Amino acid sequence: KAGVTQTPRYLIKTRGQQVTxxxxxxxGHRSVSWYQQTPGQxxxxxxxxxxxxxxxxxxxxxxxxGRQFSNSRSEMNVSTLELGDxxxxxxASSKGQGGEKLFFGSGTQLSVL
Amino acid sequence: xxxxxxxxxxxxxxxxxxxxxxxxxxxxxxxxVYWYRQIHSQGPQYIIHGLKNNETNEMASLIITEDRKSxxxxxxxxTLRDTAVYYxxxxxxxxxxxxxxxGTTVTVRA
Numbered sequence: 001k002a003g004v005t006q007t008p009r010y011l012i013k014t015r016g017q018q019v020t021x022x023x024x025x026x027x028g029h030r031s032v033s034w035y036q037q038t039p040g041q042x043x044x045x046x047x048x049x050x051x052x053x054x055x056x057x058x059x060x061x062x063x064x065x066g067r068q069f070s071n072s073r074s075e076m077n078v079s080t081l082e083l084g085d086x087x088x089x090x091x092a093s094s095k096g097q098g099g100e101k102l103f104f105g106s107g108t109q110l111s112v113l
Numbered sequence: 114x115x116x117x118x119x120x121x122x123x124x125x126x127x128x129x130x131x132x133x134x135x136x137x138x139x140x141x142x143x144x145x146v147y148w149y150r151q152i153h154s155q156g157p158q159y160i161i162h163g164l165k166n167n168e169t170n171e172m173a174s175l176i177i178t179e180d181r182k183s184x185x186x187x188x189x190x191x192t193l194r195d196t197a198v199y200y201x202x203x204x205x206x207x208x209x210x211x212x213x214x215x216g217t218t219v220t221v222r223a
Contacts, residue, residue, distance in 0.1 A: 043213035104156030
């Protein structure tokens, strides 16, 4: 069974631009979570979607947003990019019923110049 | 904030067992202990989880103390491919806001 797929794998943008990252969960999984990983802050939770609804949100500014489609695929968008947004963005999928393990994708490495 | 404490690093000889400790003294009754690992530039990989009983799967064993304030992940026969950062996380079952600490960097040496 295919794992969690994130595209693109690498992305280079300049300050002020916006970016959209994509995540395709494992077939049958309805929950998608997003995390940001930086060397200084480690892994930090961004938000989680279940059945097209945002269920949980971390402490990130409104420039970070996401959505989930009816097929459970999810996108996250970062507007007005800042240098500090350079990070590995990871998504994780699960069935969303609670108590189950999360499966992570390989991430999108975003560099903001 | 992370609710667990792990040593920052440890070395292990290839073929030997690796025992990774984790303290979670403020764990609540409904929080599970999860272990993930992350190999450089990849997403975290699930290893094992448990509530209060010891657990074993094809990757590792998890030993949770009776008071649940600490646990140990055991990799029975470490290989070079087990070199990674290992994260111990406590989480309520329906909580998707996983809080990762700094983890333990495990280096397996030949």
